[in-house]
Amino acid sequence: MTEPRGDDRVLPLTRWVAIAIVPFLAVAAFLLFAFPERTGELFAWPIAPPLSAFLLASAYVGGIWFFIRVALARRWHRVKHGFPAVVVFAGALLVATLLHLDRFSQNLSFAVWMVLYVTTPFLVAVVAIIQRPHDPRTPDPVDVVIPARWRVALVAIGAAALTVGAVLFVVPALGVELWAWELTPLTARVTGAVLSLTGVVNAGLVWDSRWSAFRILFQAQLLSLLAIAVSLVGGRDALLWDRPMTPVFVVLIAGALVLYAVFTLRCEALTRRAAASVPSRV
Structure with a gap:
């Protein structure tokens, strides 16, 4: 017997995919944050400066929160808008990998990376x-x-x-020349993939105005923004202040962190007010 449509059910397959992805993200985030100078040995490819490693790890931090919540979700619509973003992000990383295979280390981490990004965009x-x-x-x-x-x-x-991310991905030479810290063509494309996450998630707001459909996603984005902000402080020596993009990027991250926090707190306050107005059942 088939399940009725519109039941808001999270299928077992969805939960198992989320559960399977979380350990990979957790290990990758740990390696990138804890050992940024040893990425060539411990990660899939050598990443310099550490800020590029931190930026990718920050995306993984948000992903960890998101997929944990997917595994625990009771209603599908609460997490649905994150899936297109993951498809675009993971698909972009797969393309970047295939375009720059010569940059990758021939180690176990690269083998795991390839398996993950060859399968994840299609499975998700x-x-x-x-x-x-x-x-x-x-x-x-x-x-x-x-x-x-x-x-x-x-x-x-x-x-x-999304626009900046697409430009970095399609024309990485611009990122190499203009970005806030030194990039290679590969890390420019990875940076573009990271920026795509915000663009694809927020695009869902065009046709969906339910806070419940974005609450988890904005929690994940806030965690990522906080991780990026901390990374900018920790990796500030790599910032190239003679480039106009550097103060722009720093201000945008700080502004986005404040704006997202205010937005989330505002929606949470409205939710509590709505809950208080619902008559309790005796």
């Missing part, structure tokens, strides 16, 4: 397609409609991040 896409009919497109019993002004602002931020 299949899961998203299978799960798609399960979203009832209705709000949670206690939910908030994201105000239009916030949606416009966040979509604009996402579009800017």
